[in-house]
Amino acid sequence: MKDLRYLPDVSTIKLNTEACIGCGTCELVCPHGVFQIADKKAGIVDSDGCMECGACAMNCPVEAISVSPGVG
Amino acid sequence: MGDMKSGESCCGNENDSSAHNSENYEVLLPMAPSAGDECGGSSLGESSGIYDLPGYKLWHFVEDFIDTAAGIVPRVKTSIDREDQYGTLKARSGFNRMRYSITPGLYCVGSPDKDSPVMVSANYKLSFDALRKELNGINTWVLVIDTRGINVWCAAGEGTFSTDEVINRVKLTGLEKVVNNRELILPQLSATGVNAKKVKKGCGFKVVWGPIRAMDIKRFLDAGKKAESEMRLVTFSFFERVVLIPIEFSMAIKPLMWILLTVFILSGIGSDIFSISDSWTRGLLMASAVISAVFAGAVAAPALLPWIPGKAFSVKGAITGLIPGICLVLFNFKSIMFLEMAAIVLVITILSSYLAMNFTGATPFTSPTGVEAEMKKAIPLQAAGIIIAVIAWVGANFLTI
Ligand code: SF4
Ligand code: SF4
Numbered sequence: 066m067k068d069l070r071y072l073p074d075v076s077t078i079k080l081n082t083e084a085c086i087g088c089g090t091c092e093l094v095c096p097h098g099v100f101q102i103a104d105k106k107a108g109i110v111d112s113d114g115c116m117e118c119g120a121c122a123m124n125c126p127v128e129a130i131s132v133s134p135g136v137g
Numbered sequence: 138m139g140d141m142k143s144g145e146s147c148c149g150n151e152n153d154s155s156a157h158n159s160e161n162y163e164v165l166l167p168m169a170p171s172a173g174d175e176c177g178g179s180s181l182g183e184s185s186g187i188y189d190l191p192g193y194k195l196w197h198f199v200e201d202f203i204d205t206a207a208g209i210v211p212r213v214k215t216s217i218d219r220e221d222q223y224g225t226l227k228a229r230s231g232f233n234r235m236r237y238s239i240t241p242g243l244y245c246v247g248s249p250d251k252d253s254p255v256m257v258s259a260n261y262k263l264s265f266d267a268l269r270k271e272l273n274g275i276n277t278w279v280l281v282i283d284t285r286g287i288n289v290w291c292a293a294g295e296g297t298f299s300t301d302e303v304i305n306r307v308k309l310t311g312l313e314k315v316v317n318n319r320e321l322i323l324p325q326l327s328a329t330g331v332n333a334k335k336v337k338k339g340c341g342f343k344v345v346w347g348p349i350r351a352m353d354i355k356r357f358l359d360a361g362k363k364a365e366s367e368m369r370l371v372t373f374s375f376f377e378r379v380v381l382i383p384i385e386f387s388m389a390i391k392p393l394m395w396i397l398l399t400v401f402i403l404s405g406i407g408s409d410i411f412s413i414s415d416s417w418t419r420g421l422l423m424a425s426a427v428i429s430a431v432f433a434g435a436v437a438a439p440a441l442l443p444w445i446p447g448k449a450f451s452v453k454g455a456i457t458g459l460i461p462g463i464c465l466v467l468f469n470f471k472s473i474m475f476l477e478m479a480a481i482v483l484v485i486t487i488l489s490s491y492l493a494m495n496f497t498g499a500t501p502f503t504s505p506t507g508v509e510a511e512m513k514k515a516i517p518l519q520a521a522g523i524i525i526a527v528i529a530w531v532g533a534n535f536l537t538i
Contacts, residue, residue: 066370066371066372066373066502068443069373069442069443069500069502070448070502071448071497071502071503071504071507072448072449072504072507072510072511073448075504075506075507075510076504076506076507077504077506090333093325093346093369094325094328094346095369096325096326096349096369096370096371096501097370097371097502098366098369098370114502115504116501116502116503116504117504117505117506118290118294118329119294119329120293120325120326120328120329121328123328123329123330123331123332124328124331124332124333124334126334133506134504134505134506
């Protein structure tokens with residue numbers, strides 16, 4: 066969503082790169098293109114695009130992602 | 138969108154009927170009245186259909202039923218007719234708070250066989266319609282799960298479009314007897330509530346994440362069940378925003394009666410203690426300010442969202458409110474004093490700002506943490522502004538002699 070952006074620097078999305086196994090699930094399920102896989106590791110490329118829906122954290126097989134909607 | 142209350146469960150009627158076989162139904166024709174008797178009607182009306190069962194009402198979108206190893210399965214049409222459109226209109230209007238749902242269970246489209254894909258849908262009628270109208274020419278099974286009549290994304294967030302519900306529905310419908318493949322195509326937006334790995338563990342079916350929008354389902358299947366990245370990203374287009382306006386609007390006008398009553402009472406207070414004529418003339422002016430604010434905050438702000446400056450919705454709403462506020466003041470420039478002008482502009486700006494902020498609950502891109510941060514800043518300001526506006530408005534009427 067390029068034309069509609071909400072407040073910057075508020076999302077609570079966090080990624081534990083060490084734990085990540087690069088499976089690509091987060092990149093697949095995120096509806097805002099927040100993740101990108103490079104060199105077999107996920108990276109957060111657009112944290113301000115995150116709406117904290119939790120789809121990535123719900124489906125990460127190694128629980129490398131955390132997001133806590135509403136605890137600002 | 139976020140306001141939809143979930144009702145009680147309505148599971149499983151379809152599954153109980155699996156004992157019936159469609160061939161066994163008889164066509165019962167009503168007895169024709171003989172000519173000239175008192176029954177009077179000239180036309181007979183339609184006779185009961187072959188799929189009618191006492192106690193059930195057949196949905197108009199069911200074409201017929203097919204036999205499967207797990208009982209009979211309704212075959213649904215891919216066309217949207219007037220009845221669907223009327224239902225959609227009612228659900229969208231915001232005045233009809235009833236659940237608009239269909240019975241969960243297994244449905245099908247076309248002539249699916251044991252190797253046909255299985256798509257999973259919410260039992261919100263609008264979600265189901267959006268899917269089936271894209272399935273023309275496709276042979277597929279559609280597993281409708283019980284989301285209490287709520288759309289995919291809201292249900293996934295609220296926990297009714299869940300891992301457990303998918304597993305349960307697969308088991309309840311006996312899906313493993315109907316198909317040989319072990320794959321479920323789930324809408325991507327349900328990933329918020331469904332853990333694909335646990336589904337696999339729980340019922341043996343592998344989850345394939347389908348596109349976000351049902352309209353992409355054909356391209357998704359043609360590409361070998363792969364979604365291009367653009368199918369994976371949500372949009373919030375002008376049309377997608379506009380269909381949400383009636384609900385925003387109806388939520389905004391519910392407390393309006395009380396606000397307007399307060400406006401007319403406050404407008405009458407002044408140096409004469411209470412003046413009916415002031416209550417009416419000044420009240421009307423302020424009432425028009427309040428009503429403009431509803432349009433500015435609940436209609437203009439959602440519709441024009443990306444083009445209004447600012448990131449916070451309260452700021453966007455204040456901007457859409459400021460414009461009619463200034464217009465109203467200019468229009469009445471000669472007849473009102475400065476304090477009244479200030480009160481009018483404040484009221485429109487703040488109400489519009491507040492209403493626009495409420496719209497964050499209906500968008501697919503505002504994070505709850507952000508909304509909380511915004512509200513923490515905006516609500517004290519809005520409250521202070523309203524208090525100042527009331528003092529200015531009432532105070533002005535004490536200054537007139
Ligand atoms: S919480 Fe949702 S929007 Fe945010 S990164 Fe995860 S999937 Fe994307
Ligand atoms: S889902 Fe988890 S393990 Fe897979 S790429 Fe993303 S962060 Fe890494």
